[in-house]
Amino acid sequence: MKTVQLGAVVLRNYINLSPVALPDKRIADLDFKPLGGGSGMIGLPGDYTPPSRFVRAVAFSKTARSTSSGEEAMYEVFRILDNFNVPLGAAEGSGEVKTSGMRSATQWTTCSDTKNRVIYYHTQHNRRVRRIELDHIDFAKPTELVHLPLDREKTQDIEDVVPISK
Template structure:
């Protein structure tokens, strides 16, 4: 292995070991005119990651990492795509391609287990943090995603790192979750459109049965023996909604907020609504770490929030440094002429403030 590649691999192993996708929360909204918006958060509380957007043209030659180097699957992108990556451009955690397919990875500790790395099969090995990029390059539909991923072996670059699971959404509105448990690949249709972290997706669906009492608005006034029980304030129908940041609690909250959200007329309305809903999952850094351990220069444990309009092929994002919503319109990109490149999500890591002049 040459020195340059060795240095790159060591850096990659360190990144994947130390930088999980954190407490991710994903929702999906459908507008009145049928547009689909897949949105989610990315959390990591211990340090500010090197977050970037990545533009990949059609016919770009790509290769995946294995524990022995950049010597996994070699392929050329069939579709152009744009995604958000952590630490380096190869590690795309969320993105959308020109066919309107959205893909994202979510932290899945303690429950997933990939097949062990076999060097004799490295030509078909795909690193877990590169699945999003591979799928967006190769696929336009969920059927194509299944077909593509059934031909590869998803592996760890470093077995010390946690596993992840994935969410794929096509512009038709169909959504699928992939989990690899005990080396076995499991695809689940996800009509609810919500995803968080461990345990597995089926457990989260079962857990929703514990919250069948939840309802929007207020609970009705009723008698409690000789006493008449009244609401203290608005929202009593939500009593019992879990408020902590564990994956099961976030799943329940995300499902409730998504299902009770008013239907928007179009995709743009869904995008703005998704960001408002996901405000509820913007995790303060101090809650993620022990007393006195939170870094003072980290505005939030939620490093960025992203929403993908699968119909119009637009990806929106905001960051912990800048709450303004920015977007990249894939329809405006010449994917035959653009160069493969990555740029920081934030050039200036300071929240812009608009000053109102009073005259």
Template sequence: MRFFLKIILFFSVLVHLSFTVNLNNKKELPECTGITLKSKNGAFIQARTMEWGAYDMQPELLVYPRNYTYRTELQDKIIGMTWVGKYGFVGINALQDPRVADGLNEKGLAVSVLYLPRYASYQSFIKDKADSSITPGEMALLLLSSCKTTQDVRDLLRKVRVVPKPEKEIGGITAPLHYMVSDKDGNSIIIEYTNEQLHIYDNSVGVLTNSPDYPWHLTNLKNYISIGVEEISPVKIGTLEITPTGAGSGMLGLPGDYTPPSRFVRATAMRNSVTALENGERAISEAFRILNNFDIPIGTMGTKHDPSILGDTQYTTAADTKSLKYYYRTMNNHRIRVLDLKTIDFERKRLVRRNLDVSKAQDYKTITIDNKKG
């Protein structure tokens, strides 16, 4: 018994030390969760939460016009790939950076950027190939401005090199990223760079979280194969009949912590047990309701160790790739706001920026009771 207590204590210390190192480096506290949903009338939704632990991201809503010129700066200030975008799009950035971590373009392509620490490994930088090279952070800009389908994405990425570049905002490392991309026809893919090679996977379960890589998560689902929506039948042990304590027994064993593997399993179970959704608006509503389960409350991801670190969900987005509507809510205001891309003039010549929140406070609606009526 003492031996097992020592083992438990040893691993507890390791976990604590690992967590402290991550806090001090402020590198590994993003805990994003992404899902897709489809409605009966053909609408396809890509939605995600954005968690970031190192600082307040101060996110802005950006509107990029058509025919905008993009220029990449690689390591050592070498100029990389330069291109003129075909399509206009909306997206969300951080720290006034022109790059976006999430977005939807006018052709119905949605791109979400999530963290992949310790697994992302990019193609080697070759100076002679700089003109076809970009950094991981520019991937969303490239895809949203250049592609209208996931097949376009596959074709384009065969011609592009994604190479490392240290980012001072995340402690001088190259951003370890992977990507979920969906189009208006309901095709969805996962893009990862591991072992310095490009990998594109069909998004077979409609879910993405963080490390390990996507194939690992699919293998891990085998450990939860018995989870489902059907209630568990009573079991007889000797003369005692044991029955479930209440509804929901089919989900017994579903992990509830915030680690990427647990969130992947939980999101897969929720996303793939949703009943038929009539239309895009219903699917948007359900996407936000599912992602409510992945909001990380303030204080549960490190704020007790360092008050400057936020572990909570800074914003949540949902893109309807059919109706071309982009929805979001923030950590400060849970009211869902929507931008209809069909109302935007993408022929404008300049980039437009707008704060996600007019004011960092919850928008409450007061209701009144007419005392003259019964």
């Protein structure tokens, strides 16, 4: 079966998904109301298998908000892509040979602003968004291969927003 046909078969099971909340329903003398916002997405699969992640990708990309700038679009893309991160230990499997230093978890997430020629990324160790501005790289002058670590340090900064009282 072709990939496109397979995708359509998988999505067929989720045609009821909607960004609109489910309507209230009255049965006999009982009123039923949705549990809250997002009830139109009841049934959206949440596991880490490729078909479930595919269904979520379609649902979230179809309901993405419009943005007014490249930077806002980048944050919207990360908001969507972060729904597909596989946490450490969630997909290692049992009985599999584990390779030292390799993880099946999401190690980094990227998005590209093709208009402004910028690549953005964050890693599993540091959620701060970093950028690579391609216009600042001279591709006409080949040099030796440069290796840069994804994280200078595998730490996350935390901002304390409570003022210190003396």
